[in-house]
Amino acid sequence: MPHTQLNRRQLVSPLRVFGFVLLLAFLAEGLIMLVLPRISLWPRGSVGESAADAALLSLMLAPGLWFVAVRPLRNVFRDRGELLERVFEAQEDERRRLARDLHDELGQHLTAILVGLRAMEQAAESESTRGRATVLLRLTSTSLNEVRRLARGLRPGALEDFGLSEAVERLCEEFQATHHVSLTLNMKLRPDRRFSPATEIAVYRLLQESLTNIARHAEAARVQVSLSEIEGAIRLVVRDDGKGFDNSRLADAGRNPATFGLRSMQERAELLRGSLRVVSEPGKGTFVEGVLPITEVG
Numbered sequence: 001m002p003h004t005q006l007n008r009r010q011l012v013s014p015l016r017v018f019g020f021v022l023l024l025a026f027l028a029e030g031l032i033m034l035v036l037p038r039i040s041l042w043p044r045g046s047v048g049e050s051a052a053d054a055a056l057l058s059l060m061l062a063p064g065l066w067f068v069a070v071r072p073l074r075n076v077f078r079d080r081g082e083l084l085e086r087v088f089e090a091q092e093d094e095r096r097r098l099a100r101d102l103h104d105e106l107g108q109h110l111t112a113i114l115v116g117l118r119a120m121e122q123a124a125e126s127e128s129t130r131g132r133a134t135v136l137l138r139l140t141s142t143s144l145n146e147v148r149r150l151a152r153g154l155r156p157g158a159l160e161d162f163g164l165s166e167a168v169e170r171l172c173e174e175f176q177a178t179h180h181v182s183l184t185l186n187m188k189l190r191p192d193r194r195f196s197p198a199t200e201i202a203v204y205r206l207l208q209e210s211l212t213n214i215a216r217h218a219e220a221a222r223v224q225v226s227l228s229e230i231e232g233a234i235r236l237v238v239r240d241d242g243k244g245f246d247n248s249r250l251a252d253a254g255r256n257p258a259t260f261g262l263r264s265m266q267e268r269a270e271l272l273r274g275s276l277r278v279v280s281e282p283g284k285g286t287f288v289e290g291v292l293p294i295t296e297v298g
Contacts, residue, residue: 095155099151099152099154099155102151102154103151107147110144110147113140114140114141117136121133149174153208156171158170159200159201159204162191163192163200164189164193164195164203165189166191168187168203168204168227169185171204171207172185172211175211179215181215181220181221181223183224183225184224184225185225185226185227186225186226186227186228188226188228189227189229193229195294198272199272199295202272202274203290206236206265206268206290207227207236209261209264209265210265213262213286214238217242217245218242218243218285218286220241220242220243221242222240223238223240223241224237224239224240225239230291232293234291234292236290236291236292237288237289238287239285239287240285240286241285242286243282243283244280244281244283244285245280247278262278265288265290269291269292272292272295273293274290274291274293275291276288276289276291
């Protein structure tokens with residue numbers, strides 16, 4: 001995707017726009033004052049003449065306002081979408097790099113340490129040495145499993161190899177095993193159903209961020225996840241029975257560090273012309289619904 005660059009000529013000065021609108025209004029109203037008395041079908045000062053005056057003024061101002069306000073705003077939203085797309089692409093590239101480094105470097109080093117500790121445990125002549133080797137073996141094995149779990153989260157191989165359905169099932173199983181939370185998955189997608197890579201990674205990240213928020217903040221005992229296909233879109237629903245939060249915090253998501261994750265989820269959904277809805281109330285859990293238009297693979 002080409003990089004969007006802005007130079008001085010492309011930047012619109014607010015004072016210049018304000019002056020242009022004032023000049024346009026002055027010229028339009030002056031023209032109306034000259035023309036309207038010649039063509040008016042109503043007595044001077046009547047409601048009809050006032051309505052005609054307002055209508056003509058609106059028609060004359062509309063093209064100018066389009067060029068000085070509407071079109072620049074559309075360009076701003078378009079550029080923002082392109083920037084968000086590049087940001088998410090860069091995030092995924094960085095996640096893949098980190099996952100590769102964790103697996104190839106740290107993972108291999110920990111595996112080598114495990115092999116050495118097993119040899120030390122078997123060759124140990126004293127019980128105390130063997131006991132220390134066993135403890136170190138257990139710690140190293142736990143660390144290796146954690147590194148592998150982090151690598152899977154950064155780069156979900158199941159998503160690339162088997163598709164969205166399998167990747168979601170594995171993510172839910174891992175969440176339940178790691179955090180000891182009861183999770184019910186209602187999967188309504190066929191196992192062989194594939195979508196575009198952008199759609200699949202977006203749905204996966206929405207679910208991943210939702211589960212991360214639950215683990216960090218919700219203090220939930222039960223979680224329900226539903227994934228279905230409805231009217232040309234994928235619908236993801238995540239519901240928990242945790243402590244919830246004040247929904248008004250969402251309005252300040254851009255400045256509140258506690259809601260950065262929700263803001264990122266919303267931007268990811270909007271980038272694919274989808275939507276994200278979050279409903280929560282203190283003491284009554286949280287409901288998250290993401291709907292993304294289906295983009296077929298290929």
